[in-house]
Amino acid sequence: MTDASLRGASVESLFAQAGALLDGHFLLKSGRHAGRYLEKFLVLQHPPYAVELCRRFADVLAPHSPTLVVGPTTGGVLLAHEAARQFGGSVRGIFAEPVAAGGRALRRGWAVDASERVVIVDDILTTGASLVETVDAVRAAGVEPLAAAVIVDRSASPVDLGFPLHSLGRIEISSWEADACELCAADIPLRKPGSG
Numbered sequence: 013m014t015d016a017s018l019r020g021a022s023v024e025s026l027f028a029q030a031g032a033l034l035d036g037h038f039l040l041k042s043g044r045h046a047g048r049y050l051e052k053f054l055v056l057q058h059p060p061y062a063v064e065l066c067r068r069f070a071d072v073l074a075p076h077s078p079t080l081v082v083g084p085t086t087g088g089v090l091l092a093h094e095a096a097r098q099f100g101g102s103v104r105g106i107f108a109e110p111v112a113a114g115g116r117a118l119r120r121g122w123a124v125d126a127s128e129r130v131v132i133v134d135d136i137l138t139t140g141a142s143l144v145e146t147v148d149a150v151r152a153a154g155v156e157p158l159a160a161a162v163i164v165d166r167s168a169s170p171v172d173l174g175f176p177l178h179s180l181g182r183i184e185i186s187s188w189e190a191d192a193c194e195l196c197a198a199d200i201p202l203r204k205p206g207s208g
């Protein structure tokens with residue numbers, strides 16, 4: 013893939029080309045069964061793909077003139093870093109990580125000034141939990157985020173953060189309740205994918 017062909021590709025096509033759109037029979041975190049699974053790190057392991065996706069983040073988030081990009085661990089670490097690099101200047105990229113008390117926090121000694129213009133990036137939006145926890149971590153640091161962007165929106169119902177949420181693409185994946193799964197009925201072995 014050349015940089016020019018990456019630029020013209022849909023998000024679904026980028027996942028497919030990277031082998032990150034897996035076919036099979038998968039147990040989702042929700043307990044539902046699905047016939048496809050997005051293994052985001054098969055895309056993000058390739059710097060040209062990660063750079064292209066973050067170029068799109070920078071495009072949609074540029075109107076908010078961010079000074080700080082925040083993402084949830086683990087995918088958000090590299091997305092926030094690369095998106096910040098693409099904004100250039102003194103824009104920083106940091107991450108919100110889980111804390112023992114529950115939720116996420118900005119740790120690592122990062123200073124977040126009340127005047128910061130914060131945007132949030134994440135990989136796959138499903139329930140919105142990691143995004144909401146990241147928003148809470150930013151608010152706990154005393155700043156209201158301006159916008160968020162995700163690579164793929166797979167949410168079943170809209171996630172309301174109280175500010176704009178941009179999505180670079182949608183990838184439709186059929187899923188079923190475990191007791192109504194067509195793939196179980198066809199005796200296809202069930203896999204529990206990934207760790208994230």
Ligand SMILES: [Zn+2]
Nearest residue numbers: 045193195196
């Ligand atoms: Zn099944």
